[in-house]
Amino acid sequence: MPDPVRLLVASRNPKKLAELRRVLDAAAVEGIELVGLDEVPEYPETPETGATFEENALIKARDGAAATGLACVADDSGIAVDALNGMPGVLSARWSGRHGEDEANTSLLLAQLADVPDERRGAGFVSACALVLPNGTETVTRGEWRGVVARERAGGGGFGYDPVFVPDGGDRSAAELSPQEKDAASHRGIALRALVPAIAALR
Ligand SMILES: O=P(O)(O)OP(=O)(O)OP(=O)(O)OC[C@H]1O[C@@H](n2cnc3c(O)ncnc32)[C@H](O)[C@@H]1O
Numbered sequence: 001m002p003d004p005v006r007l008l009v010a011s012r013n014p015k016k017l018a019e020l021r022r023v024l025d026a027a028a029v030e031g032i033e034l035v036g037l038d039e040v041p042e043y044p045e046t047p048e049t050g051a052t053f054e055e056n057a058l059i060k061a062r063d064g065a066a067a068t069g070l071a072c073v074a075d076d077s078g079i080a081v082d083a084l085n086g087m088p089g090v091l092s093a094r095w096s097g098r099h100g101e102d103e104a105n106t107s108l109l110l111a112q113l114a115d116v117p118d119e120r121r122g123a124g125f126v127s128a129c130a131l132v133l134p135n136g137t138e139t140v141t142r143g144e145w146r147g148v149v150a151r152e153r154a155g156g157g158g159f160g161y162d163p164v165f166v167p168d169g170g171d172r173s174a175a176e177l178s179p180q181e182k183d184a185a186s187h188r189g190i191a192l193r194a195l196v197p198a199i200a201a202l203r
Pocket residue numbers: 010011012013016048075076077078079092093094100102105125158159160161162174186188
């Protein structure tokens with residue numbers, strides 16, 4: 001058996017990282033070893049200031065591939081709310097001002113939508129996943145998960161806006177789904193599964 005190909009999974013969000021690993025593991029691509037950012041020397045990271053999810057995912061994956069010489073996969077994601085003309089979008093992680101403050105971000109979104117009636121609370125989680133190879137080859141995929149923004153939080157699973165996002169076709173929030181249920185339907189699950197053929201081709 002040849003040595004496994006090492007694939008860097010570039011995310012600083014432990015809960016998102018766990019989802020990335022779960023979906024890639026479930027795809028059971030043999031001969032690929034997933035490597036986390038804590039297993040490679042630290043490298044400077046370009047700010048995620050792209051105008052689109054695709055640009056930001058590429059920023060993260062290009063940094064990882066260039067710094068380590070490994071193939072690198074990265075996700076950039078967020079929630080696009082219809083009544084806010086697609087915002088927070090690429091600003092989802094820092095909607096309340098600071099990067100990664102889930103509680104404050106969710107509270108602000110609920111407050112902004114307080115007067116929006118039930119029939120206009122549609123939203124979509126969006127994920128762009130990028131795979132960048134050391135030779136410069138780039139592949140980007142996208143997934144979307146439609147639902148509505150609830151009026152209050154429910155559930156303790158997931159992360160980010162999950163407690164206030166109720167996916168279409170059910171009445172539970174994303175934070176009330178099992179990890180497997182979330183992976184099967186989610187934006188990131190869709191985008192990552194679309195990337196699997198390109199990952200399998202690394203071997
Ligand atoms: O950039 P990395 O290090 O991967 O981790 P991050 O958490 O900063 O991730 P993003 O920059 O892509 O920001 C995505 C934000 O969108 C939200 N988000 C994305 N996917 C989500 C999901 O599945 N459930 C809930 N919120 C999600 C969440 O608030 C994240 O902070």
